[in-house]
Amino acid sequence: MTQSVLKAAILGASGYTGAETVRLLRNHPKVEVVAATGNALAGKRLSEIFPHLSGAYDLDVVTSDDVRWDEVDVAFGCLPHGTSQDLIETLPSHVKVVDLSADYRFRDAKAYSAAYGREHLAPERTANAVYGLSELYAEKIAGADLVACPGCYPTAVLLVLLPLMNPLVIDTDTIIIDAKSGASGAGRGLKEGNLFCEVTEGVHAYGVGTHRHTPEIEQELRLMSGDNSVEVTFTPHLIPMARGEMVTCHLRGDADAIHAALVQAYKSQPFVSVLPLGSPPPDTRHVRGTNECRIGVFPDRASGRVIVFGVIDNLVKGSSGQAIQNLNLMMGWDQALGLDVLLPLFP
Incomplete structure (x- = not known):
């Protein structure tokens, strides 16, 4: 070309x-x-x-x-x-x-x-095909002819968890992921469960124990850790909002070590921010309409337990924005090209 x-x-x-x-x-x-x-x-x-x-x-x-x-x-x-x-x-x-x-x-x-x-x-x-998680697989994406963008839930989950897999800083036997997404994540097709009266004024879990993003998440965690026995408990919920996604990852490990691994992984990345320890939790409103992911790490009151939040806009970083970021990498351009003009929509 x-x-x-x-x-x-x-x-x-x-x-x-x-x-x-x-x-x-x-x-x-x-x-x-x-x-x-x-x-x-x-x-x-x-x-x-x-x-x-x-x-x-x-x-x-x-x-x-x-x-x-x-x-x-x-x-x-x-x-x-x-x-x-x-x-x-x-x-x-x-x-x-x-x-x-x-x-x-x-x-x-x-x-x-x-x-x-x-x-x-x-x-x-x-x-x-190259798995298109931009921040973790940039070298493989560069020059590729076919890139498969991750699902929106796997994008948020893997941005939190992959940097903790190698070197391993968490217990992989006790990974629990509580995930929530806006209704746009279900697509635009006419489905009874997506109607306003079915979605508004409530929160409900779906795909409990069977959601098809779970094996996608496990595929990447196993590849990064080298351990084919890694499994996660993943439960998605539908929230009555149009866009936005939050994953709450309950882990066993040390909060300082987890935070340090995430800071190191994303210190040069334009679209992932790891909040300082002690900051308020990230909010989906802080990334709405942007290609950003914000991550917050919190020690749990339970000894040895850590809570890590990741928030993204499911339609941008979880989908179309990441796709454009991947094209930039494929072509050898600045990965932020065309995306760095996006500021969060608030309120």
Whole structure:
């Protein structure tokens, strides 16, 4: 690619992550969105579907068959799992892919099948895809042709836990993760459980003991620690807000050692802040609309127990923002390019 501006296609532009990717790329000086796909809403303009995008890449939404792929350099896969690989496996080889679905996150295609209930179309390709946790795998992401962005929950959890795995500073037998996310994490599809009256004025757990982000989290913890026996207790909850995510990790270890490991891991990273010991806990409002993650470490009153919080915006750092950060790394650009202009939306 010799041109100074990459031509991008957004696959699934009619969903929340697709719209957020379009919004964020409006600030990117080296990427131009030239195509937006959405088979069910093909023929409409983006501004009809998302009025807030009016004037920013107000393209016609088309089917994937109508995209001129010879004019596209990179595709952002913003489609549901299963649907994403069905399209990505048909793309020309010159098109780089940043996939936001679950379809290429698992190194083992059998693990993907167990978690998502379908066979993988390209077992060898998912085995070789680069897992796109930007801060931890930047060297592998650089120059990659296919990057699989982590899920929103795994992003927050792994940013907290991976720096504690090697060298190991916690007891891996007692990792408990209490996670909470806004309703946008469930996608834009019409589902009874996502209706306003079903979500508002309450909090509920889901996927208890079975959530499919658990094996994704364990995959990365095992790889980093070298211990295939690592397991976690992970319980997600739906909170009546549009966006935002908090993970509360209950660990056994030393608070000072955990804090020091996290500070060391992220001292040069633009989007992860480890709060000083004694600071108030991080709040999802402090990162809303940004590509930031904030981490707070607190000793528990119970001897040897530590509580670590991580907060992100599930649609930005947990999805579209991290995808753009990964593209920057793939292209050898400053990883903050186009993302460092984002300040938190408050209140």
